[in-house]
Amino acid sequence: MKSSVTLSLVNEARGGPFVYWSDVREACKEAKALGFTGIEVFAPGPEAFAKSEAAKIASDHGLKIAALGTGGGWVLHQWTLTSPEEKVRTNARDFIARMIEAGAPFGAPAIIGSLQGRHSEAVDQAKAHAYLEEALIYLSQKAKSVGTVLLFEPLNRYESNLIRTVEEGMVLISKVGESGSLKLLCDLFHMNIEETNIAEALRKCGAMVGHVHLADSNRKPAGLGHTDFQPIAAALKDIAYQGFISAEALPLPDSSKAAKHTIDCFNRYFKG
Numbered sequence: 001m002k003s004s005v006t007l008s009l010v011n012e013a014r015g016g017p018f019v020y021w022s023d024v025r026e027a028c029k030e031a032k033a034l035g036f037t038g039i040e041v042f043a044p045g046p047e048a049f050a051k052s053e054a055a056k057i058a059s060d061h062g063l064k065i066a067a068l069g070t071g072g073g074w075v076l077h078q079w080t081l082t083s084p085e086e087k088v089r090t091n092a093r094d095f096i097a098r099m100i101e102a103g104a105p106f107g108a109p110a111i112i113g114s115l116q117g118r119h120s121e122a123v124d125q126a127k128a129h130a131y132l133e134e135a136l137i138y139l140s141q142k143a144k145s146v147g148t149v150l151l152f153e154p155l156n157r158y159e160s161n162l163i164r165t166v167e168e169g170m171v172l173i174s175k176v177g178e179s180g181s182l183k184l185l186c187d188l189f190h191m192n193i194e195e196t197n198i199a200e201a202l203r204k205c206g207a208m209v210g211h212v213h214l215a216d217s218n219r220k221p222a223g224l225g226h227t228d229f230q231p232i233a234a235a236l237k238d239i240a241y242q243g244f245i246s247a248e249a250l251p252l253p254d255s256s257k258a259a260k261h262t263i264d265c266f267n268r269y270f271k272g
């Protein structure tokens with residue numbers, strides 16, 4: 001398993017669960033010194049990602065881009081794949097398609113998290129699922145065509161009402177198909193809220209685990225809550241997961257200490 005840490009380039013997302021903020025060079029320098037392998041970037045969009053030169057700066061520091069978050073499309077524009085408005089759904093889909101293309105040259109998959117949206121009075125559950133499935137077919141084909149994968153993230157009940165558990169995510173993937181190009185992002189914070197047993201859920205997910213977000217039970221850095229990481233790491237080892245364990249945690253008590261807590265947890269439980 002490989003270690004990664006998040007970097008947000010979206011100022012409007014302040015208060016969110018990202019370890020590093022804004023300064024790409026400083027984040028990469030510190031992440032490398034602590035022993036991380038990758039950095040996950042939350043950018044306002046594909047153009048801002050390119051302009052930030054995050055891929056080059058990461059590479060100069062011997063770091064990989066672990067993944068690209070697309071939640072900027074929600075934070076900055078309120079786009080979602082399940083909006084009642086067709087134009088908004090299309091904007092969300094096209095934004096994700098361009099993020100897929102932006103990450104592909106660096107082997108960085110795009111993440112669909114908050115852009116999945118939710119069902120509501122305006123869009124009932126069946127319709128929201130139909131919109132989501134349609135978008136995922138299009139986007140996973142796009143990912144396949146540019147030689148990458150797409151990551152879909154189940155979110156806890158306070159953030160969405162569509163796909164909350166890993167098992168629901170697996171059902172969704174089995175409906176959408178596009179073999180191998182759509183995988184699940186298993187976020188340990190969401191799983192702490194929704195799963196009966198986090199380790200068992202990961203075991204069942206097996207090869208469909210495409211990425212892991214690491215945070216403690218309270219979204220603080222690993223080690224500052226009550227999640228027991230030992231059985232979780234054992235499950236990931238049992239399913240031979242070799243992807244990133246990427247810290248998506250609040251920058252508490254500050255970014256540097258959050259990164260240090262994370263890498264200590266990674267080295268203790270997940271390394272190798």
Ligand code: LER
Pocket residue numbers: 069071112113114115153159187213248
């Ligand atoms: C937000 O809670 C989260 O987990 C993100 O990865 C989704 O965009």
Ligand code: MN
Pocket residue numbers: 113153187213248
């Ligand atoms: Mn997450």
